[in-house]
Amino acid sequence: MLRLGHVPMPGRWTVYVDEIPSDYVKIEELRLPERDTRATFFRHFEMQDGLLVPGTGPDAHPEKLAKNEKRDAVWKVYQGVASRVVSEHWRVHCEMNEEGTLRTTSVLLPSLFRGFGKVVMASANFHEKILVKSWERNEGVTFIPDDSMKLRFSSHENCERLTIRYVYDRDGWSKAFRDSCITVEGKDINIGKFALESVKQHVGDNPVLVMRNKDKAKDFKNWETATILPGSPHGLNSYTHIHHFAAFAAINPDPAHLKFLNDILHVTAEEVQNDMYRDVVYQGLYRSNLRIPDSQEPVECLVMDKGTAEWLETKLPGCHVEPLQGGEVANEPPVNLLAAQPKKKPGRKPTGAAKSAAERKAAQRARQKAAT
DSSP states (O other): OTTOOOOSSGGGOEEEEESOOSOSEEEEEEEOOSHHHHHHHTTTEEEETTEEEEOOSTTOOHHHHHHOTTOOHHHHHHHHHHHHHSOTTEEEEEEEOTTSEEEEEEEEOGGGGTTOSEEEEEOTTGGGOHHHHHHHHHSOOOOOOOOSSOOSOSSOOOGGGEEEEEEESSSOOOHHHHTOEEEETTEEEEHHHHHHHHHHHHHTTSOEEEEOOGGGGGGGTTOTTEEEOOSSOTTOOTTTTOOEEEEOOOOOOOHHHHHHHHHTSOOOHHHHHIIIIIHHHHHHHTTSGGGOTTOOSOEEEEEEEHHHHHHHHHHSTTOEEEEOOSOOBTTBOOOOTTTSOOBOOOOOOOOSOOOOHHHHHHHHHHHHHHHO
């Protein structure tokens, strides 16, 4: 859509959008520590009330920079941000830190569909989507149900055959928690390792669909009965013969991204978690035999936290939710990690050479002065 350009007689067209766009927010950082570099960039752009907008000076050519028709290598660095700044379909928020890094967060606007006769957007868990909530709350968009389309799934049936088991009695799953340890009977137990070994022992030799983070690929390399799903499993229909699904992936925005979603798009932390993490788990689960609505075979879903299990329960009426029992790690007893506190990794020992904030600021000014 963004690359179509002019569409003749758009009022005669109906636009069908299969799945809500996942890249409705684009984050890009540009390091501009040098004064000359900043001067070159801000000759074409301006910062106004937290937004990055096209420059208005006589030497400003933001559209030319965005097109970069001669494929200039330096301009290419700025081309992505520039193309969104000059587009009427993106709003580019920005902030510059003391080190000269410009962080831009671009938000897709509903003007992308302006003028068309009708726009139909189809997605599972439609009203859980951040884009939908943002457009409703911030852009004045109203979404109206459309019953004219025949969808494969309009409701979830036959979910009585699904059992959802969770490893940890907690709400949420993150890489920080996954990589931490707890001490049980004098032994340090890695939380992620405990979850993996518990699930592997429970599933046994049965084929299982697995969602995991790329940084833990080695841990799953020797699991012969596991089929690793891609990061975005939407629409895949080739795994419906598998009856077990395990979600190990931790999917969360970084703190700055989450703050932006909270403060600017007015989406709560729980709503972010539901869309960015739990809905992906839901999509992974529906690559399994659960995708066959008239099947009578039992299906098992294994998730890391109780909060996700209970969220899935609200989407899949009739399913059963219970904790995973009997998991062991190297003959160590299973533990309830709700009451246990992760053991923090020790930090570096102080060297006595740390500078105060004022000293760091003075050093920065000295570097900037030296660069001029």
